[in-house]
Amino acid sequence: MRHRRTGHHPGVERVLRAVAQAHKRTGVPISTHTHAGLRRGLEQQRIFEEEGVDLSRVVIGHSGDSTDVGYLEELIAAGSYLGMDRFGLDVILPFEDRVNIVAQMCERGHADKMVLSHDANCYFDALPEALLPVAAPNWNYLHIHNDVIPALKQRGVTDEQLHTMLVDNPRRIFERQGAYE
Template sequence: MATGLYTYNDVPFYFHYLGPGAQLDGPEIMTDMFVRDIEHGIADTGIKAGILKCATDEPGLTPGVERVLRAVAQAHKRTGAPISTHTHAGLRRGLDQQRIFAEEGVDLSRVVIGHCGDSTDVGYLEELIAAGSYLGMDRFGVDVISPFQDRVNIVARMCERGHADKMVLSHDACCYFDALPEELVPVAMPNWHYLHIHNDVIPALKQHGVTDEQLHTMLVDNPRRIFERQGGYQ
């Protein structure tokens, strides 16, 4: 970083030498690192992580990505911390994640498959729900990937199909985003901010027949259920 240069890979290069299948082999050190962040705190801050996050994007299950998914699954089973994922919804990557988690013995009802709102493929979403996971309808405001109206429509449609109890709503917004020049973010994604759900999404969902009870389920009850289940398991 001192040179201004850095690289991005599926896992940090350190892990290419240590861990299952690596040159020096050994136990999965990522799992222990994740567990430490949850049980003792991140670095020396004392701040304990409350959720595990992992990603499967367009390249799919590369060896590094699969290793991370399995390490996350193992850390989840040891701690009980819920899992939330990033996916490429158009390529149905959530199904790959569920398969790996299931192989590791994860209770899929403790997993949020993220970015499902990028998809309007009801069949794909129904498959994820049938396996037990929550759908993260969580990119409201990222209209460059899927337009606002499509995002509203798919949530309303899944509510009509009786799945309000299997969805959570969010916007994937952040305080700082370095993938675009700072001044370009509000131009490219003007609705990508923390008030979008309250100001725009809730009224639009109501106009499409989503009830106050369903909204409360998605915004309050489901997140509470995800986090209130504590403790590891075998």
């Protein structure tokens, strides 16, 4: 059963509130898992805000599954970083759409609020091993360097913006540690 007000399952909301409390005690950054198509990142931000979390210490994961600029800018306006983090999972959103939305957000001045990643892992057992290279052939650790960066450059994303998204922003996220007073 989903909560009428949030749309989240009550267990999910309970976990988000527990994450917020752990974050406030430890100061470690929060990185979430969302369903961008349902705009769940906004609900996560609301819950974190109710719990007193500084949203600039939160990465809303899987934001790159959305091409809805309005939604993405709402997340940024509230203070969070966007996890443009599923490069290689073209079955969820095609490569061209992922690259285009990052380039568009950079054009709109948002490179300082995005982090790039692939959400890849060294072991994945949700699909049969033989199916993975067919279903997601580019879902690997080299995809950002070999394919994403050149495609972003072709769309006008600068070296400075790439450095911001790949180096500066992750550093800022991890530097902002420390428990809340």
